[in-house]
Every structure is written in C-alpha cells, then in structure tokens.
Amino acid sequence: MSRICDLTGKAYMNGNSxxxxxxxxxxxxxxxxxxKKFYIPEEDKWITLKVSTSAVKTISKxxxxxxxxxxxxxxxx
Numbered sequence: 001m002s003r004i005c006d007l008t009g010k011a012y013m014n015g016n017s018x019x020x021x022x023x024x025x026x027x028x029x030x031x032x033x034x035x036k037k038f039y040i041p042e043e044d045k046w047i048t049l050k051v052s053t054s055a056v057k058t059i060s061k062x063x064x065x066x067x068x069x070x071x072x073x074x075x076x077x
Contacts, residue, residue, distance in 0.1 A: 003030050003031070003033060004050075005031060005033060005050065005051050005052040005055055006049045006050050006051055006077065007049065007051050007052075007055045007059075007067060007068070007071045007077060008051075008052055008054070008055050008071065009077070010031040010052050010054075010055075011031070012028040012029060012030045012031070013028070013029045014026065014027075014028060014029075015027055015028070015029055031052045032052055032053045033050050033051065033052055034050070034051060034052075034053060034056065035048060035049075035050055036048070036049055036050075036051055036056060038059065038064045039064070040064055040065060041065075042065060055067070
C-alpha cells in the first residue's frame, strides 16, 4: 500500500537521523495519512480516501466536492 495522499499527493521526504555522536543515517519522514470515508451528496454515495490530516482539515473547511474539484483543477489527482 503506497503512502501517498489521494488528494494532495503528499509523499515521504528524505532526511537524516542524527545520533548523539553526530553520525548521520538516512531515514524517511512519512505524512500523517488516515483512511477516511466521505459522503458525496451529489452522487449519493460514500467514498474511502487515504488523505493527510491537512487535507482532512481542508475538506472540513470547504466540503468534499469543492476539494475534489480544486485538486482536479490543480492537477494533483
């Protein structure tokens, strides 16, 4: 299962773990993804999306259909 947000396209970032002796090893920073069910009243159905928590906040602010239209127009989905 990929760790990419369905709406925003957020994925992992690369970085370093830094120990006490300042030795650096590669690591990944993953986005905070959640499986959420959303109801689309225009289509009268439920959809399940894997979205980041920032996308959930945007959806609760604007609404699911406005967010889907916004991200389709932007080109991330």
